[in-house]
Amino acid sequence: MLGTWCLALVASAVAVAHASYHCLPGAVELAERKNLKNPQGESYPLGIWVPDWAAGYAVSAIAHVLIEEMLGYNVVDKGPGPATPDAFYALAGCETPTVINRRGCSDLMSIYSHLSLEGWTTAYQSSWDDVQRDYPATAPLNLGAMGYVGRVSAFLTSKLQEEAYYSEGLTLEYYRSYNVSWTNPSKYFDNITAIDTSRLKRCNETRTQVHAAMQQYWEAQLISEVLFADILDSVG
Numbered sequence: 001m002l003g004t005w006c007l008a009l010v011a012s013a014v015a016v017a018h019a020s021y022h023c024l025p026g027a028v029e030l031a032e033r034k035n036l037k038n039p040q041g042e043s044y045p046l047g048i049w050v051p052d053w054a055a056g057y058a059v060s061a062i063a064h065v066l067i068e069e070m071l072g073y074n075v076v077d078k079g080p081g082p083a084t085p086d087a088f089y090a091l092a093g094c095e096t097p098t099v100i101n102r103r104g105c106s107d108l109m110s111i112y113s114h115l116s117l118e119g120w121t122t123a124y125q126s127s128w129d130d131v132q133r134d135y136p137a138t139a140p141l142n143l144g145a146m147g148y149v150g151r152v153s154a155f156l157t158s159k160l161q162e163e164a165y166y167s168e169g170l171t172l173e174y175y176r177s178y179n180v181s182w183t184n185p186s187k188y189f190d191n192i193t194a195i196d197t198s199r200l201k202r203c204n205e206t207r208t209q210v211h212a213a214m215q216q217y218w219e220a221q222l223i224s225e226v227l228f229a230d231i232l233d234s235v236g
């Protein structure tokens, strides 16, 4: 009996939600919501470029509801894009923003993606600068931080680090230790067979193909080496 009651309640709640299309009290009615319009008279919903990771979906969904129900604009989700720079190109109006070496940009671009949230921007300054330089008329604006920060890095458990260090003096936290002429760091990691390769991309579909991006990565490594040397100097 109890089970039937619960089911009935859920079903009626769903029916109410569908009839009104509201999440929030005081929402602008569906029929009253506006589209954007460009100078040529073309009309379209506001596009949110959605980043393809959990927090990207979450904040995009919140913005979607707020803009529709509180500001009264029709909203459509665009993308998703697996990397932060995809959003830079999408917002500039490029037609294939997720294709690394062919973003589909031109001088005559119409913009259907207008907003993107959750950019992990630190490593992508050169991509941002490229878009600002090459497409100044349509390049996106940075409206500021989300109110929270995140860091990305490789993660090694301290147990693993200590095992490698105390058994053979191998410092897994330092990238120059990953040199097979000297050591075999792979024995501290899972075999490739443990990875579902259908979830990997081919090298030619990743940023390893972008010279400027790889140069920036390499220089960041050199900077960390210099900083390391400075620290040793000041200690010594």
Ligand SMILES: *[C@@H]1O[C@H](CO)[C@@H](O)[C@H](O)[C@H]1NC(C)=O
Residues within 6 Å of the ligand: 179, 180, 181, 182
């Ligand atoms: C790895 O070590 C060998 C032997 O010392 C050296 O010749 C080579 O340049 C090193 N590789 C890298 C990428 O540093």
Ligand SMILES: *[C@@H]1O[C@H](CO)[C@@H](O)[C@H](O)[C@H]1NC(C)=O
Residues within 6 Å of the ligand: 186, 191, 192, 193
């Ligand atoms: C990974 O596993 C395969 C299949 O079991 C094995 O043939 C290969 O030697 C392993 N590679 C390493 C680096 O352990």
Ligand SMILES: *[C@@H]1O[C@H](CO)[C@@H](O)[C@H](O)[C@H]1NC(C)=O
Residues within 6 Å of the ligand: 202, 204, 205
């Ligand atoms: C990457 O290489 C594979 C295999 O050669 C090819 O099928 C694919 O089209 C390439 N992708 C791009 C984006 O060039």
